[in-house]
Amino acid sequence: MPGIAAAAVAAPSALSGGADVIAVGVLLAEFGMFRQALLRDQVRLYAAQSALISVLAVVVAATRHLPDLYALAALSFALKAVIVPVVLRRLLRGIGAIGGDPRWSDIAGSHALSVASAVLVAIAVAAFGFFTVAALGIRSPVLPATALSVSVAVILVAFVLMIVRRDVVSQAIGFLSLENGVSLTALVVAAGLPLILEVAFLFDLLVAVVVFGLLIRVHHGRAESMSTADLTSLRG
């Protein structure tokens, strides 16, 4: 049935298929964050997501002969998959949110929406990102266009996460994973970005993490909880 088969979507090459799978994995990790009920797991998922991005960077480096990217992959793995999660975990343990009082480590109740509704909203938002970016027709020299759409979807879903989760750690993780989405975009459309600039971005991220950590600690010290539900006194 050649006539019918012509309507089918052609299979991508094994490389771009694999790259797409990794990109989709990043997106799934982002969706997974809606589901997590424990702070510790939330941080783990972030580490896994960061690791996936480093893997993708290695794939791009190997196939497109961009040696800079090896260094970037190593750096970003060390920072985002190891150091940042360790810093976060130590901070959370320090204030008893891991391994301490379950009132603080359990964030299952921090949803403004139910998980299923949040996922459905996020799917709609991701669809918007997917098709908007696809419509712009931005083609990348190194990775398939699908990866670009996926990365924009990651960013938008991260925004949804920051909105529907009402606890400080999820919001911080939402921001960090938003940054992961931006890294993914950078990998797709800006693989040749000079290493020194990438390092500057990463360093900046580290500073931001420290500040987020400090503010989480301040918040916990004042509110005695991880919830942002009582951050409503300033309005108007």
Next chain:
Amino acid sequence: MHAVMVLLLTLPLAAALACLRAPLRAAGPLTAACGVVCFSLVIALVPAAAHGSLGYLRVLRVDAVSAVFLLATGFLYAIVAIYSIGYLGAGHGSRARRARQFWVGLNLFAWAMLVAPMMSNLALLWVAVEVTTVISALLVAIEDTNGAAEAAWKYVLLASAGLGLALLATIFAYYAGAHVLGQSYDLGFTQLLTVASHLPRAAVQLAFVLAVLGYGTKMGLVPVHTWLPDAHSEAPTPVSALLSGSLLAVSFYAILRFYQVAVAALGPTFPRGVLLAFGIASLLLAALYLFGQRDIKRLLAYSSVEHMGILAIGVSFGAPAALAGVLLHVLGHAAAKANAFMGAGVFVRKFGTKRIDAIRGGLDLLPWSGPLFLLAIFALGAMPPFGIFRSEFEIVAGGLSSGNYATAAFLIIAVTVAFFGVAASATRMLMLPAGRLRDRPARQLVTAGSAAATAGRPAGTAPAGTAPAGAAPAGAGPTLGRGEPSAWMVVPVALGLLALLVLGLHPPAELTDLFSRAVGILSGRAS
């Protein structure tokens, strides 16, 4: 001139380090001295920048546009540092640690804001702006109150998320540039401008919209302004002044750089349309929110949103007169808003509250700050002969000359409405006799942390007010005598008004040269 640039880059950093080690008593004067020196350095840069761009080490670059923003930051750095000496006061012994953090943070904050306009490429510009975010978030949180913690959290979260979008914009700008310049392109915007006509349109459009949305979050454009009133009202007053006068301007500077590229690549219609939409939304919403504000610092914060809207609209007019007005407005707003915040800070110190209806008789009780605050409010409301009158006049004239009659008319009406909103509250604070406070003694118990107190929390969780300098929290009310809390808090306001007068009556020739050069750059006639 290179030495000047390097000094600007290192001096505040050195001051921050010194504040870490030096005796606390020396930290204030040291910071003030550094601020004054930095301001002089910026002034020294002005004539050179008015004649061409100065580059150094491929990373630093100062042209006329950046010089305008450096002037705003340098000036505020100097006067806010002086003000802070009075603000923190001497009776701060128990909070020495926090005072030290404040001085270090203030220097770092000013440093980051001085660095941002000197960066020659969009990536480093982004990094610098992000650094301003994290430092200023810590400064907002430095007051140990519930309100400050909440405001800092909202601020850092929203601003960082916004900057995430700005980073995305930067990456798409790289994509567009690398398309033409090859993979080794390092995001310098002069290179981007030279090849602008070959850039892929979709990528530039996306980058510009994301940049306006992302940096616009930090600049306080509606609808992404929501952190701004909280942070401005809960931060220590010197930080509020810097946030409003300088930080918003630095974000605006980043948008201007993207605007330059977008105009060169896409033609003026698209970027101006985007800015116009954001500008009108900001101006309109802020003008309406100004009525019925009960917190003096929130009032001023919404006024900042309003002025940012004016800036965006001014750029969207595109006429040279309007652009010159925009640049003058940056300076005028920096001086006037900082003045207003610092004046309000004196009121907050004197009355121990930020609530407008608990502050009465300002003109009687504060012999200097009262009138100065009134003048600052007039300056902010674009009354002649102050600088903002001149700048708004130029913006409107530019709008009319470029045929945007409806927008210009809207601008005039909205600005007038906003002025009434601010003036109504200010005159109540200043003119109504202090005696009326006696009728409502219960209100006087409300300390500066009014938000926390009204939320019904136990008094213990809302420490003595937002004023960190040991202001008597319950000192408001009939017992108040006539007098200024500190001379250090009066002089900077006077200096700011002086600057506004100079800007309004007769800007120095170097400054007008600088403006015309910058207008040339922004409208694509010079580089």
Next chain:
Amino acid sequence: MQRRGPPETSTTVSPALPIPIVQLLQVVTIAAAAPGVSGVISRVEARLQGRAGPRVLQPYYDLAKLFRKEALAPDGSSWVFLAAPLGAMTCYLTVPLLIPVLTTFGLPLGYMGDILGGGFILSLASFLVAVAALETGSPYAQLGASRAKTFGAITEPVVLFVVFTVALVTGTDLPYALAATVRSSAGQIIRPAHLLAAAALFMVILYETARIPVETHSGTNEFGMIEEARPFEHSGPYFALLKWGSAMKQLILFTILLNVFVAPWGLASTPGLVPVLLAIAALVGKAALLGVVIAVIDNSFAKLRLFKITEFAAGAFLLAVLGVFTLYLGGG
């Protein structure tokens, strides 16, 4: 995947079976192997829990025993109660005609319905069982039926999206065509759309076969039951038919997942006796292997609380939708 019988090149040494026999063998294989696969799963599960467990053939003995028993119907139930197991069984016997159980080439009746048709027939069976459960008036049976339909409202769209994915990948929605496409190149397997659709289908199968994390398959926790609660009031041969039917449904779903999505290898490409026998062995082997995987999952996760099942279903929905998205973007 032309509409043709056996390829002309079927000059293998083994004697060729008539096509109708092969078609019939598909049904017989499913019907005969289904209780065995259930037996394997229970056995593995028991071993994983450190118990000896029932014999693999135990489900056959159970069925034989039930068929010898007397059938009872609750007071006030109508003919629907007794007709439903027969109807459901008919459905389960029809579906194997449509899907590639044993052969890579389409069998004549395989074109009666596409993958969507197969799905509808399975839904009809489940609907009949639910109606029968409502007939009984027993609270547990009714609870199970209503829950099954509630969550089905989410899982059925998932199946639809999986079908869309198939349709986009192959340009047709015949299961035979997809299996052929998957076999054609490695690029077809690691493309995200295919992986996502397969994963979504797997999650739906966990739901449909009443496995952890949706419900405990062999427990006695009536409150948490969905699928297992529905035949509570049936007895004797009717109950046997329902049990057998649900085992067949499980194997049918396994077959779709295995022979269409995950591992469409080992099927007979000619109607010869040896290839067909090998295909039967391969199918049973693959199904048993999948059964082991499911048993491991059964033992590694906790059952979700009832209201969390929507999250599980939403997850499957997410995977399926993302699969379609990536395809629409071209290439995914």
